[in-house]
Amino acid sequence: KLVSKKWKAKPTSIDLGDGVFIKDGEMAIITGPCSIESEEQIRKVVAHCVENGIRMMRGGVFKPRTSPYAFRGMGIDGLKLWHSIASEAGIKIVTEVMQTSQIEEMYPYVDIYQVGARNSQNFNLLDELGKVDKAVMIKRGISGTIEELLQSAEYVFSGGNEKLILCERGIRTYEKASRNTLDLNAIPILKAKSHLPVIVDPSHGIGIRSYVPQMALAGVMAGADGVIYESHEIPEKAYSDGQQTLDFAQSTRLAAWIRESFAMR
Numbered sequence: 001k002l003v004s005k006k007w008k009a010k011p012t013s014i015d016l017g018d019g020v021f022i023k024d025g026e027m028a029i030i031t032g033p034c035s036i037e038s039e040e041q042i043r044k045v046v047a048h049c050v051e052n053g054i055r056m057m058r059g060g061v062f063k064p065r066t067s068p069y070a071f072r073g074m075g076i077d078g079l080k081l082w083h084s085i086a087s088e089a090g091i092k093i094v095t096e097v098m099q100t101s102q103i104e105e106m107y108p109y110v111d112i113y114q115v116g117a118r119n120s121q122n123f124n125l126l127d128e129l130g131k132v133d134k135a136v137m138i139k140r141g142i143s144g145t146i147e148e149l150l151q152s153a154e155y156v157f158s159g160g161n162e163k164l165i166l167c168e169r170g171i172r173t174y175e176k177a178s179r180n181t182l183d184l185n186a187i188p189i190l191k192a193k194s195h196l197p198v199i200v201d202p203s204h205g206i207g208i209r210s211y212v213p214q215m216a217l218a219g220v221m222a223g224a225d226g227v228i229y230e231s232h233e234i235p236e237k238a239y240s241d242g243q244q245t246l247d248f249a250q251s252t253r254l255a256a257w258i259r260e261s262f263a264m265r
């Protein structure tokens, strides 16, 4: 496979511009709400990122929701608004693309296209992202194997887009005490098998706010090249995933811990 270390030994480095990288040997921190909700919320999270030296912000404008009646996101207008505020602050945007028709309209406003767990094997979407000149982060499928994640990455890479990031976000197991089971094993295995950077998502991985920090640090120690986690000024009021979202004080602490842990690794 083209994404395998056998084909390319040198780790792939993702250059997002303005000195922002996702690469082996650095620790990427990406934070922000599950959903982009309002201009006020965007401004608050951008300010939080700036205060903590975090250069990448996550947030969904097209949300895959289990219930069709749940908040589905602000859409492309929300993304445009977000981009105008974030780019001024030097913050890069990580956001989910749900279907091929959104790729082009999103293109000027996104720095990393996120492929969500539910679309991890949407092969038409992966084919189209293979033709794009912009970074793509693929999340592991809800019941996806490591091999399936690598094959999904292969779709994009073989299409010509080598700016790829893998994300472990937990898998569905028989265990119901947590939302998902964060598969820490996947991190060293993916790093050994592939030259692509690997990011850990402890928020979706465990789904319980108070346990997110330790799972984030476990992911760092397991060898992740970055952490993506959910944060919000008032998590209890978040439109989605509030139960696993950190408030700004918790996020500030976690960002410092991530950096300290990485320095010790």
Ligand code: PEP
Binding pocket: 034, 060, 064, 115, 116, 117, 118, 139, 169, 204
């Ligand atoms: C998200 O990042 O908010 C999200 C929907 O993630 P996942 O696709 O991993 O469930």
Ligand code: MN
Binding pocket: 034, 035, 204, 230, 240, 241
């Ligand atoms: Mn979420």
